[in-house]
Amino acid sequence: MTDYLIKALAYNGQLRVYAIDTTETVRKAQRIHDTWSAATTAFGRAITATSLLSQSLLKGGNKMTVKIMGNGPTGTIVIDGTASGDVKGYLKEPHVHLPLNKQQKIDVKGAVGSSGLLEITKDLGLKMPFTGQVPLVSGELGEDFTYYMAKSEQIPSSIGVSVFVNNDNSVRTAGGFMVQAMPDADEAVLAEVEQNIANLPAISVMMAKKTIPEEIIYRICGQKNTQILDKVEISYRCDCSKERFAKSLASISPADLKLIIEEDHSAEVICHFCKKKYVFTEAELERLVKDI
The missing domain is CATH 3.90.1280.10 (HSP33 redox switch-like)
Structure with a gap:
């Protein structure tokens, strides 16, 4: 099944909303790099978040490079994303497996580290690329990319990314969402959507139950409030030669x-x-x- 991202507007254009299925993309990345559970989850979240940002911040033949430079055992994670939906990446140490955290989930923060930098370089076809850099605020990556969008891009956003890893290190599901508030967004709308997001199960758990990106958007904003704009194919593709x-x-x-x-x-x-x-x-x- 082909991975894809859905772009939508919600509440009469007050919000931009994106939802994505990256299951096959992250599976391919896991096979290529032979990542273990904690590294797979961190790598997959980084791939998913980069794909979301690429569709939001890039146009045409533009591309971006994301570097997550944490103090955890995975070391630096590098992801390249394009406006056309291609993504690729690598990480310094793929063989990272850690005990479950206090919530009995894979310890992404322990793998990435809670101290370090998130750096994003956008090649927009100009003479010089634009680079934005923020400190890691959690190491869970969803919060870190959300912080980047607010501080570096000046776009209030909520980003959720999730990867479900099987006991044999293979990937069961992977995906995520991003909600962006427009300058005229009503506070009541923002409060409603924030509550809906807080009530969402993990994206990977919903996807394991066959929830597709369109339905994720409807659960966040309500189908009657949503206008689907575009569907973009997402794939792990390397252009080396x-x-x-x-x-x-x-x-x-x-x-x-x-x-x-x-x-x-x-x-x-x-x-x-x-x-x-x-x-x-x-x-x-x-x-x-x-x-x-």
């Missing part, structure tokens, strides 16, 4: 390339995002030296 890595190798000094040729007679490059391997033969490396 041998040509791109050749350009990276070409940035190495000729002396260092010659040393690789003399000692190894070839070079193997592995993509951080998809683990695909690219081998450059001695002849290919010599051509790179010549081109340089």
Whole structure:
């Protein structure tokens, strides 16, 4: 089944609302990086939140890079997202499994850490990309992305992200939502929606019961108050290529390339995002030296 995101307006345009199913996307990420339960949950939440923000903040061929730099055992988590719905990522330490927290849930805060930074760089096609940075406020990630939207983007928002991990580290469900208040939003509307969100079960639990993104939005805002605008396919897709890595190798000094040729007679490059391997033969490396 294809993952997708729904964009909607609610209460006569007072709210922008997004809901997303990232189950297959996070499953693919888990398989590629062989993540364990705590790392899978943190990684999946980061992928889901990045997909939500990409659809809210980007247009056309724009893209963003999210870096979660916490003091937990997963280390830095990096996610790239695009306006077209493609997402990819990696994390420093995928093999993180922790005891359940006090709520008997996977300890995402323990995996990510409660101290560190959330940094988002948006490439909007201008001369210089825009980078916003905020401190981590919880390590649970939903709250951290909500804080980023308020402080860096000046958009009052509520973001919820959830991943259900099976005992064998595979992903059962993953998804999330984001509600954004427009400047003229009525306080009574905001209070009603806030209460509805507080009463929601975990997104992953609802999705395990076959709740789709449209229904999540209706549970938050009410179907009669909601206008569905768009549906966007979401997928884990890496755009790496041998040509791109050749350009990276070409940035190495000729002396260092010659040393690789003399000692190894070839070079193997592995993509951080998809683990695909690219081998450059001695002849290919010599051509790179010549081109340089």
